[in-house]
Amino acid sequence: MQLARVIGDVVMTRKDENLVGITLLVVQPLTPDHQPVGRPLVAVDAVGAGVGEEVFFVRGKEASFPFYPAEPPVDAGIVGIVDHWDVE
Amino acid sequence: MQIGRVVGTVVSTQKHRKFEGAKLLLVQPLAMDDTPRGAPLLAVDGVGAGVHEKVLIVLEGRAAGEALGRKAAPVDAAIVGIIDTVTISG
Numbered sequence: 001m002q003l004a005r006v007i008g009d010v011v012m013t014r015k016d017e018n019l020v021g022i023t024l025l026v027v028q029p030l031t032p033d034h035q036p037v038g039r040p041l042v043a044v045d046a047v048g049a050g051v052g053e054e055v056f057f058v059r060g061k062e063a064s065f066p067f068y069p070a071e072p073p074v075d076a077g078i079v080g081i082v083d084h085w086d087v088e
Numbered sequence: 089m090q091i092g093r094v095v096g097t098v099v100s101t102q103k104h105r106k107f108e109g110a111k112l113l114l115v116q117p118l119a120m121d122d123t124p125r126g127a128p129l130l131a132v133d134g135v136g137a138g139v140h141e142k143v144l145i146v147l148e149g150r151a152a153g154e155a156l157g158r159k160a161a162p163v164d165a166a167i168v169g170i171i172d173t174v175t176i177s178g
Contacts, residue, residue: 001129001164001165002127003098003114029127032095032114037127046104046162047103047104056100058149058162060148060149060164061149062152062161062162065160065161066104066106066162077162079104079107079163080100080107080112081100081102082100083099085097085098085114086096087095087096087114088095088096088139
């Protein structure tokens with residue numbers, strides 16, 4: 001999983017039927033010192049995250065598991081909102 | 089699998105239910121000479137690892153879910169061992 005900040009959302013009218021009702025958010029991956037790293041990407045939201053929040057997301061088919069038994073065709077998903085993290 | 093060092097802890101209250109009770113650690117992947125390689129990632133802890141420890145991580149969903157002991161968990165990385173030594177002899 002990776003730390004990220006939600007920086008936007010994506011709205012689609014015409015889409016795969018398994019994506020109906022699923023929120024798509026744009027996330028910017030972060031380093032542990034809160035700096036952007038790499039390119040932003042689109043992730044499905046399994047936890048009710050919103051723009052500006054720091055989250056963690058999972059990559060791969062596992063991103064679809066929170067929507068079981070539906071199997072949305074996705075490869076990244078937000079699975080937690082971060083309260084805080086500590087680096088030693 | 090990859091070798092990494094635990095560099096921090098992450099606290100999340102609002103998370104997918106499959107993460108309940110799981111410990112989330114920040115891990116810095118390491119090259120074989122112990123230099124940092126790439127960006128730190130989040131892994132679930134299957135073995136009771138702590139900060140500063142050198143660990144073995146799996147970076148694949150199914151294996152990470154098994155390490156957590158939960159089927160169909162939305163995870164992609166897990167700590168599966170605490171490393172005592174690595175010896176490169178080749």
